[in-house]
Amino acid sequence: NAGVTQTPKFQVLKTGQSMTLQCAQDMNHEYMSWYRQDPGMGLRLIHYSVGAGITDQGEVPNGYNVSRSTTEDFPLRLLSAAPSQTSVYFCASSYGPFSLGYEQYFGPGTRLTVT
Amino acid sequence: GQQVMQIPQYQHVQEGEDFTTYCNSSTTLSNIQWYKQRPGGHPVFLIQLVKSGEVKKQKRLTFQFGEAKKNSSLHITATQTTDVGTYFCAGPLDSNYQLIWGAGTKLIIKP
Numbered sequence: 001n002a003g004v005t006q007t008p009k010f011q012v013l014k015t016g017q018s019m020t021l022q023c024a025q026d027m028n029h030e031y032m033s034w035y036r037q038d039p040g041m042g043l044r045l046i047h048y049s050v051g052a053g054i055t056d057q058g059e060v061p062n063g064y065n066v067s068r069s070t071t072e073d074f075p076l077r078l079l080s081a082a083p084s085q086t087s088v089y090f091c092a093s094s095y096g097p098f099s100l101g102y103e104q105y106f107g108p109g110t111r112l113t114v115t
Numbered sequence: 116g117q118q119v120m121q122i123p124q125y126q127h128v129q130e131g132e133d134f135t136t137y138c139n140s141s142t143t144l145s146n147i148q149w150y151k152q153r154p155g156g157h158p159v160f161l162i163q164l165v166k167s168g169e170v171k172k173q174k175r176l177t178f179q180f181g182e183a184k185k186n187s188s189l190h191i192t193a194t195q196t197t198d199v200g201t202y203f204c205a206g207p208l209d210s211n212y213q214l215i216w217g218a219g220t221k222l223i224i225k226p
Contacts, residue, residue, distance in 0.1 A: 031212065040124065042203060042216035043158070050212055058213060090157055098207035098214050099145045103160035 002026050006091050006107035013081040013114045021076040021110050023091030031094040032074040033058070033104070034066065036087040043090065049074055081114045088112070117142050119206055121217025129225050134191040136220035138204035145207055147180055147187045148214070153200040161202075191222070199224055 007022045025032065030051045035043040045058030047066040055066050063085060065077040074093075078085060089110045096102040118141045128134050138147065146165045150158040162171055164180035164187060171178045175198075177190045191198055201219040208215050 033213075040218065042119075042121075042218040043205075044216075045213055048212055056212070092158075097212060098148075101146045101148075101163045101165060103148055103163060104158075104214065106157040106159070109157050 004091055004093055004105050004107035006089075006110050008110060009108065010111050011113070013078070013112065015081060015083060015114060017081050019078050019081070021078070021089055021091075021112075023074045023076065023107060024072050025074075025091075025093040025105070026072065027093060027095070027105065028071060029093035029095050029105070030071065031096065031102070032068065033092045033094075034064070034074070034076045035090045035092065036060065036085075037090060037109075038087050046076065046089075078112075083114045086112060086114045117208055117215055119204060119215050119217045121204055121220055123220055124218065125221045125223060127223045127225050128194050130196060131193050134194050134198070134222050136189050136202050136204075138187045138189075138217050140185045140206055142209075143184045145184075147184075148205045149178060149187075149189055150203045150205065151200050152203065152219070156200075158203060194222065194224060196224055198222055 004025045033048040034046040044060050046064050049055045049068040052071050091107040092104040094102045094104045120139045148163045149161040152158045168182050169180040175192045179188045201221045203219045204217045205214040
């Protein structure tokens with residue numbers, strides 16, 4: 001099993017450009033999430049999905065879109081990049097709901113710089 | 116809204132000294148999870164605590180969940196260089212589909 005994979009590992013964008021961060025998992029997990037991590041802060045949830053075709057907003061959704069057409073893939077789209085979106089982005093997946101104690105498996109992250 | 120506070124933000128220790136990080140939630144949690152993130156890496160699940168007053172050990176790591184299920188701690192005995200990284204606690208929001216994260220405690224070993 002590859003687990004959770006993310007591409008690209010590094011990306012530099014100019015302000016106003018759009019791009020898609022890719023995330024895939026091969027563990028047949030229903031739950032997938034996108035986080036951003038900024039220095040000195042914990043992980044902040046951007047969007048999440050509880051199954052194919054079902055997505056919802058997290059704590060910091062503005063400027064980002066997601067879709068989930070298959071169980072395996074959960075891409076994150078930046079609509080019009082801004083310097084405030086410079087961050088490390090992690091995709092994570094889980095077999096079940098957190099209230100039942102299911103842990104999250106993280107991808108290696110994408111380090112995004114917006115100039 | 117629901118918050119999880121984690122202290123301290125950093126802890127510098129000599130190799131061989133102990134390390135402790137504390138996590139406090141504004142609400143009662145059904146469980147709490149702990150993760151470790153090595154420098155330049157991604158968070159990796161360590162353990163989850165479910166029961167009130169629960170204590171679990173993993174070698175030199177001891178995890179506790181408070182009686183009220185609102186606080187938790189991670190204690191590392193006799194730190195080693197392999198322990199370097201940031202330790203996060205996280206608890207589920209009432210919605211079940213989101214985890215709320217502490218800001219993390221960074222363990223730094225003094226040279």
